[in-house]
Amino acid sequence: MAQPFPYTYYACDCYDSNGTSSTKRASQLLREAEEDERTFDPRSPRANYSLYPLEHLLYCEDCQQVRCPRCIIEETLNWYCPSCLFEVPSSVVKSDGNRCTRSCFSCPLCTSPMQTFSLDTTGESAPPFILECQYCRWSTLEIGIEFEKGQGIAAQLARLGNGGKHIPTNKERDKERERRKEIEGRKARDVLSPSTESTNTDADRDDEPPSHDDLFSNLTAFYKSQVDAQTPSNPFSSHDINFSSPSAYSRIMNLYSTTGSKKNKRSKPSAMREAASSLEGLTLHDPANEAAAIERIKKEGWGVTLSPAQKHAQINPNVRFVDQLRPLATLLCTKRSKRCRSCRQILTKPESKMTSTRYKIKLLALNHIPRLSIRALNATPPIPVASRPADSFDYNALKPGMPSHFLLHLSNPLFDPIKVTLATPSTTPGRVQSRVTILCPQFDVGANTDIWDDALSSSLSPMRRGSQLPDQAPQIEAGKIWDRGRNWTSVAVEIVPGFTDAVGSDGQNELEEDEDVLEIPIFVRIEYETDAGADERGLGDSRGSKGEQEKREEAFWTVVGVGRIKG
Amino acid sequence: MSTSGERKVSASLGRSVRGAAPRLADLASTPEAPRTPTLGRSVSSLFGSPGGSFRTDDDYVVIEVGARFVRAGFPGESTPRCTLAFDPDNQRRVGDYRQWDPECAQKRSNPNKGQDWGQEFELYRMDLSRVDLGVVEDKFERVMRDVYNKYFVLDTKPRRILLALPPKMPHPLMSTLLDVLFGGVQAPSITLMSSPVLSTVAAGLRSALVVDIGWAETLVTAVCEYREVHEQRTVRAGKLLSEEMAKVLNAALDEHVGYQEGDDISFEEAEEVLSRVGWCKSKPRSNRRTLYFPARTSPILEEFEDAVETPEPTMTIPLPKASPPSEITVPFATLAKPADNALFATETALNEFDDHELPLHHLIYRALLFLPMDVRRLCMSRIVITGGVSALPGLKSRILAELEALVQAKGWDPVRNYGTASARHEQILRQQRDARELRRQEGDDTITEPLDPDSPLPAGLRGHEEDSIDAKLAHVALRNGPPPASLAGGIVRGVETLGPWAGASLVAQQRIRGIVEIDRERYLQHGLQGASKEKEVSVVPQRQSMGPGVVRGAGERASWTLGVWA
Ligand SMILES: [Zn+2]
Ligand SMILES: [Zn+2]
Ligand SMILES: [Zn+2]
Numbered sequence A: 001m002a003q004p005f006p007y008t009y010y011a012c013d014c015y016d017s018n019g020t021s022s023t024k025r026a027s028q029l030l031r032e033a034e035e036d037e038r039t040f041d042p043r044s045p046r047a048n049y050s051l052y053p054l055e056h057l058l059y060c061e062d063c064q065q066v067r068c069p070r071c072i073i074e075e076t077l078n079w080y081c082p083s084c085l086f087e088v089p090s091s092v093v094k095s096d097g098n099r100c101t102r103s104c105f106s107c108p109l110c111t112s113p114m115q116t117f118s119l120d121t122t123g124e125s126a127p128p129f130i131l132e133c134q135y136c137r138w139s140t141l142e143i144g145i146e147f148e149k150g151q152g153i154a155a156q157l158a159r160l161g162n163g164g165k166h167i168p169t170n171k172e173r174d175k176e177r178e179r180r181k182e183i184e185g186r187k188a189r190d191v192l193s194p195s196t197e198s199t200n201t202d203a204d205r206d207d208e209p210p211s212h213d214d215l216f217s218n219l220t221a222f223y224k225s226q227v228d229a230q231t232p233s234n235p236f237s238s239h240d241i242n243f244s245s246p247s248a249y250s251r252i253m254n255l256y257s258t259t260g261s262k263k264n265k266r267s268k269p270s271a272m273r274e275a276a277s278s279l280e281g282l283t284l285h286d287p288a289n290e291a292a293a294i295e296r297i298k299k300e301g302w303g304v305t306l307s308p309a310q311k312h313a314q315i316n317p318n319v320r321f322v323d324q325l326r327p328l329a330t331l332l333c334t335k336r337s338k339r340c341r342s343c344r345q346i347l348t349k350p351e352s353k354m355t356s357t358r359y360k361i362k363l364l365a366l367n368h369i370p371r372l373s374i375r376a377l378n379a380t381p382p383i384p385v386a387s388r389p390a391d392s393f394d395y396n397a398l399k400p401g402m403p404s405h406f407l408l409h410l411s412n413p414l415f416d417p418i419k420v421t422l423a424t425p426s427t428t429p430g431r432v433q434s435r436v437t438i439l440c441p442q443f444d445v446g447a448n449t450d451i452w453d454d455a456l457s458s459s460l461s462p463m464r465r466g467s468q469l470p471d472q473a474p475q476i477e478a479g480k481i482w483d484r485g486r487n488w489t490s491v492a493v494e495i496v497p498g499f500t501d502a503v504g505s506d507g508q509n510e511l512e513e514d515e516d517v518l519e520i521p522i523f524v525r526i527e528y529e530t531d532a533g534a535d536e537r538g539l540g541d542s543r544g545s546k547g548e549q550e551k552r553e554e555a556f557w558t559v560v561g562v563g564r565i566k567g
Numbered sequence B: 001m002s003t004s005g006e007r008k009v010s011a012s013l014g015r016s017v018r019g020a021a022p023r024l025a026d027l028a029s030t031p032e033a034p035r036t037p038t039l040g041r042s043v044s045s046l047f048g049s050p051g052g053s054f055r056t057d058d059d060y061v062v063i064e065v066g067a068r069f070v071r072a073g074f075p076g077e078s079t080p081r082c083t084l085a086f087d088p089d090n091q092r093r094v095g096d097y098r099q100w101d102p103e104c105a106q107k108r109s110n111p112n113k114g115q116d117w118g119q120e121f122e123l124y125r126m127d128l129s130r131v132d133l134g135v136v137e138d139k140f141e142r143v144m145r146d147v148y149n150k151y152f153v154l155d156t157k158p159r160r161i162l163l164a165l166p167p168k169m170p171h172p173l174m175s176t177l178l179d180v181l182f183g184g185v186q187a188p189s190i191t192l193m194s195s196p197v198l199s200t201v202a203a204g205l206r207s208a209l210v211v212d213i214g215w216a217e218t219l220v221t222a223v224c225e226y227r228e229v230h231e232q233r234t235v236r237a238g239k240l241l242s243e244e245m246a247k248v249l250n251a252a253l254d255e256h257v258g259y260q261e262g263d264d265i266s267f268e269e270a271e272e273v274l275s276r277v278g279w280c281k282s283k284p285r286s287n288r289r290t291l292y293f294p295a296r297t298s299p300i301l302e303e304f305e306d307a308v309e310t311p312e313p314t315m316t317i318p319l320p321k322a323s324p325p326s327e328i329t330v331p332f333a334t335l336a337k338p339a340d341n342a343l344f345a346t347e348t349a350l351n352e353f354d355d356h357e358l359p360l361h362h363l364i365y366r367a368l369l370f371l372p373m374d375v376r377r378l379c380m381s382r383i384v385i386t387g388g389v390s391a392l393p394g395l396k397s398r399i400l401a402e403l404e405a406l407v408q409a410k411g412w413d414p415v416r417n418y419g420t421a422s423a424r425h426e427q428i429l430r431q432q433r434d435a436r437e438l439r440r441q442e443g444d445d446t447i448t449e450p451l452d453p454d455s456p457l458p459a460g461l462r463g464h465e466e467d468s469i470d471a472k473l474a475h476v477a478l479r480n481g482p483p484p485a486s487l488a489g490g491i492v493r494g495v496e497t498l499g500p501w502a503g504a505s506l507v508a509q510q511r512i513r514g515i516v517e518i519d520r521e522r523y524l525q526h527g528l529q530g531a532s533k534e535k536e537v538s539v540v541p542q543r544q545s546m547g548p549g550v551v552r553g554a555g556e557r558a559s560w561t562l563g564v565w566a
């Protein structure tokens, strides 16, 4: 299940308020106008992208708005391998492919971490070494790879193809290509001699077909040579400068606009052409490859093939069989600071030290907006929220048509008392319509005064302290709150879960996934007066000074997951 | 048939190679001028505009957006850093971890009612009447965040984007994607390139007939000198194929013991079976039906292929998510049926198809037919089959073989009904066909056969019986011009491509700037409406005033255009 019931999601409305959309602007404004009237529908496909648990949200004090992962900008501070915790300097992150270059790998079959083992039977850690999956026991032996050293596996693997073949470096590739071109050229010059074997196929026959990387490298070299041939040689300029010459760009692909083409004729006749051999990256279709693949699937069956997920995880996803797998070097993780997208204010900044999990700055939404939660009002005395698992109420079996009472609990993290207005549609959106009545939609919540004790755990167990206040047991009464404590208030809500079988009447009998989940959209508006300068001075100081008072207002949608209807 | 001799044609090719004006006039005089706007809105404007800076290739990232996958990486690398799929699991709410819940992982996920097959696995569809662009934006935004934060993890330096898109994406959809890239990712500029052109680049070619067998449709694009000159579409593609696979598997399940009513194959299962053990018979079976001539030689190959192997090979497919988990065993041949039905529609007569549901080989043939003779000659020898489905083993061979059969049967005369002349015409064709047949039987086993017996193959592909004059000419050509292999034409030939993403990577690495380059500030101000309505914005005067080598760093352009997407 998504989250255990009951839960609360908060909506960040950035998805329709960001200013980037240009074409939709007019239509969007219209829509926004409508939306003010409209109820947030937790079942709409877009809702999944704007709803977050409170803990995932940040808060920008400058904009006085909640910030979700979508309306922030992230900046990488440092890179490290989550497996060996080695910090990687930013200069090599990109060239290393953003992966660990030591010995951290995950299994290409099941993604579990792999370990280096010695195959040496004498018990000493001597070569050969292999990588083996801790979970499914897949090892590099299955692709014919053993290592000479137990360290620096990544570097060794980069040079070892499956089956133990040597993988050429780029330089070696270039050399080999030149050598072969030389041979080809010589053969081509003898084209009149009677013993003409078709030139390129002959060269290719030497060994197996070029790999994806070979071909890419050949294409790169080919296009480069084409560009070079195009650019009048200038002894004082490096390759780079020649490339950046605009006339070279336009001629690389011989793509003149019709207007420009005539003038360009002045340059020497271009020899722009297509690749002519596999050394230039040309590969003709060979039915034999496909036939061999079919034959192998037929003979060896399901087990030798790869699942789509396994393929996509590979560096080269164009693979089909298990013996083409490569161990996956661990992706690096980063420490990032986060900024508000609209005002660039830093919202979180972790300590840069690798081992530290602390933050220098962390502006969490849960310190700035009230926490709303719901729970069943039982006949049994109220149970502290913290001990929910012991709750006897079965949130997974709400009875359709049976009115039952729940408590909406709102706790205030602010140092000022707030005025709260809750609004909810009387029936929930969607096909399963439940009736909802908040008995007291307007109420006050006290300030979070006891900063030093409670700022970090304000919602943990307020109920116990709160229940000391009223003398007699609370009553369910319209317009009256249920209970209140230092910085929290709870109100009763009556819910009549809808009938899931009523859905069948409209022709589609089956419930969709989660359609039986009772979720209530609740619009929360808070108003309060605060010391205008408090934010700048930080949390601790806010009480001491009596500056100018400023009225503030915030409003947002929440979605409360009550439970699953069963009946 | 129509190709009137190798030499003449290669002369005209040579002209275009030397940078003569694109022969758009020729194209426009095609018997049936293509109705697509591609032609008028020449793609020549696609590249070719200098005037900006390619300081280092670090400045770029390369992104390919398809209907079901996003590929993203860096220029000069042979493969993308990540290939991310859209599926329901990555579309859940934050904090919803049910995909990790072992209990849920065991269950088949049933698609929501009222949704098309696999709709939850799509980013977009071209038919905007059935797309919520807001959801497209949400999905794309989330996946791009993943790309940048998990796979790129770059520093904060702004990076331009080279974006590979299918041609003619509807503007609202394009705006949605661009909104995310300019807004969410904050790219300073985005260069658009069309995937067929990039596939051509990644095949080492300049002209090609690119057959992109994608998810919702197959797109056949004729590319000539990097310009898209014609295109054809059909719905016979991945989606239909996977539905057919589900049908085949459900039929097998029906007979399976312990099968429960309604416990059908899920989308994921059909996809997995297709990508693991699906295949395609590589020899055409449809010849007898589609050829005009009841075959003189009832092809021996076919009978050979159809011969039943004993015991009949089978495939056992595990279905761990069925309740109870089980496995089914089907004849291996069954797994080739979906391709037959979905892509070649072997059971249906040609005249029963709507225009948008032509079988692949007919679609390709029709696209070639539309082309002017010399372009067709180039394109038919550069058939580049790409797209997700093209990995199905046997499919490429099959398409090429079917096409070859069609070409041999019909030639290139766009008139299908010859009336009284028909008999004579058929007789000519039959004679040519017989002649070829004869040569084939005599042991000329080159894979690619010349369409016209008179047109010599290029030296690189030639068999033994070439005449010496051709050899001499080839020799001369070798010394003075491009290698003959790069001039191949007039035969049905398949060329492999590394795909659009690799093409984009090559283009960005070679620092070729495109004309469809959208500047962030301008886009945010005007959106796509800011694009110049002129089909070709000439930046040439600018360039010439500055001269080569000076323009580096000069960024601003007077205006921009949408090229093929206009
Ligand atoms: Zn947000
Ligand atoms: Zn590591
Ligand atoms: Zn494993």
Ligand SMILES: [Zn+2]
Residues within 6 Å of the ligand: A060, A061, A062, A063, A064, A340, A341, A342, A343, A344, A345
């Ligand atoms: Zn802000």
